[in-house]
Amino acid sequence: MTNYWNIPGIPRKGWTSENVYDVRSDGQSVEETDYEVCMMCNNERIRYVHELSHPAVDEIFKVGCICAEKMTEDYINPQKRENGVRNKSIRRSTFLKKVWDKSQKGNYTLSYRGHRFTIFKDKLSTKYKCVIDEQFGDHKFDTIDQAKNGIFEGIEYYKKKGLWK
Numbered sequence: 001m002t003n004y005w006n007i008p009g010i011p012r013k014g015w016t017s018e019n020v021y022d023v024r025s026d027g028q029s030v031e032e033t034d035y036e037v038c039m040m041c042n043n044e045r046i047r048y049v050h051e052l053s054h055p056a057v058d059e060i061f062k063v064g065c066i067c068a069e070k071m072t073e074d075y076i077n078p079q080k081r082e083n084g085v086r087n088k089s090i091r092r093s094t095f096l097k098k099v100w101d102k103s104q105k106g107n108y109t110l111s112y113r114g115h116r117f118t119i120f121k122d123k124l125s126t127k128y129k130c131v132i133d134e135q136f137g138d139h140k141f142d143t144i145d146q147a148k149n150g151i152f153e154g155i156e157y158y159k160k161k162g163l164w165k
């Protein structure tokens, strides 16, 4: 593999980590995933993308973990952040495998650790809407799978805020 680390005009050090994300964060299967290519070393099939910024570069660089470590000269936090994203992805795939009940009215429901989730089709927009316990979500989803993923994100949000029991 070609080493792209000597891109003219691109600094090798002094980068700041802005974000780490999973290219499969919408619950996509392997087949329907668009993996990223590391912009620094051209390594392909990056699943966990590190977004880095540099004061002398206009563009946000999307790179893999090893390049992120070198570019930020931080050999602890990039892997730590990637592990956090990976753990969330594991929780997501566990949640998305759960079997929901479908009511006669066509609503999907799931009871889960003392909570109750409902997904129903909005009559006006014909899109799916979510209810977590008694709380109606604002988002509308095109597919039932996207709605289930929306419920998962809702749970994660409540957990982060310390509002999940």
Ligand SMILES: [Zn+2]
Binding pocket: 038, 039, 040, 041, 042, 043, 063, 064, 066, 067
């Ligand atoms: Zn790389």
